[in-house]
Amino acid sequence: MNKPVPDPPLETTTPLEDALRADDQLKNREAIKRALDFYLSxxxxxxxxxxxxxxxxxxxxxxxxxxxxxxxxxWERACSRRRLNGQHISRGHLR
Structure with a gap:
């Protein structure tokens, strides 16, 4: 039996939708490349x-x-002790 109207195509996309999809894929690929370059290089x-x-x-x-x-x-150990005691520190005092 023949139908007077054939079945519509499975995917009905317009040229505008195809262009938008291609643009989105391009943006996604660029974002993925930037992320990989940032973390891996x-x-x-x-x-x-x-x-x-x-x-x-x-x-x-x-x-x-x-x-x-x-x-x-x-010298560092002596400076630490003097700091804990609140004394002034200089190299001359430690010789």
Whole structure:
């Protein structure tokens, strides 16, 4: 039996709907790319300039640095004790 009117197509989209859908997909892809770039490819970390406050010569061995580190630790311990007691701190007092 023949129908006088055929069945409508399964998807009825207009050219405007197709254009909007393509635009949405493009925006979604751009947003996904930005998110992935942000989390997976962060900006490279800027190299830090070396501090000259605690500069150690590269050819010094660790055994030569140990006495100096020990003296510094003792000085810090003494400063902490004096701070707890409310006393003024200077290097001259600790020698």
């Amino acid at each position: 962060p900006d490279p970390i800027k190299p830090r300039l070396p501090s000259t406050m605690f500069l150690v010569h590269p050819n010094v061995d660790t055994e030569s640095l140990l006495p100096q580190g020990d003296a510094f630790t003792m």
